[in-house]
Amino acid sequence: MGNTKERILAASAELFRRNGYTGTGLKQIVTAASAPFGSIYHFFPGGKEQLAEEVIRSSGMEYGKLFDLLIAPAPDLVTGLEQAFAAAAVTLRETDYADACPIATMALEVASTNETLRRATAEVFQAWILTGTGVFTRFGLSEDDARRLTIAVISALEGAFVLSRSLRDVEPLAVAGEAAVATAREMLTGRGRG
Structure with a gap:
């Protein structure tokens, strides 16, 4: 069973x-x-x-591993971000714009109506922020900058998924990826690592 x-x-x-x-x-x-x-x-x-709560928690943790799978092995932070956004675009195209982030889909739907599921999505997002922060600090960002970049990357990805699925075009993912890379470069340059 x-x-x-x-x-x-x-x-x-x-x-x-x-x-x-x-x-x-x-x-x-x-x-x-x-x-x-x-x-x-x-x-x-x-x-x-x-x-639904168990699905949110289990699939959310799986999606959180993408920081370690897609970005951490990259030779540098900029390359890692470029690869992550490019992979998201490929996935959207290959699934005919059907597959995006299940956590964001659920969070948007239940955040105001179901406290149990809202809490579960919030815990998943917090775990992603911790994971991303850890990965980004390994590329030389301060803890604060790494956290800020992680939140910006997650926000950019989630927003780009919504736009890309609606428009049936990966242009929003490309633009969001460029913005994330620009932010990372700015943070790295600000630290003298440009």
Whole structure:
């Protein structure tokens, strides 16, 4: 049955990312997961809200690893940022603009209506900020600059996802990436590392 729980979580993550929280029904989830309906309440006694909270936390932590996977191995901060924004553009194009950040999708939808899920998205964003700050300090930024750059990068990415999905064009991601790189260069230059 452990495999059933994993299938439910994976199907839920995909459906929430594509359709949002309110646009996803439990019947859709069990159908996509090839699971019996009762298994939702077996694994998630709190129903859809508990399931969504677990999806937010688990997929949010996976997305947070992108700082370490895409930026940390780069030879320098500017290259890392350029590669991260370029990878986001490729993903959007390859998925026909359907896949973006599931955490932002959920956060926008539930921030004013569901405190449990708002808290879960806030915790994920805080974890991303800590991870990004750690990665950026390794490139020589002060803790304060690294935190500010991380928040700017996350904000730029999330906003660019919204615009790119609406326009069905990756230009917003390119512009956001250029702005993030310019900010990083300015911070590095300000530290005499230009």
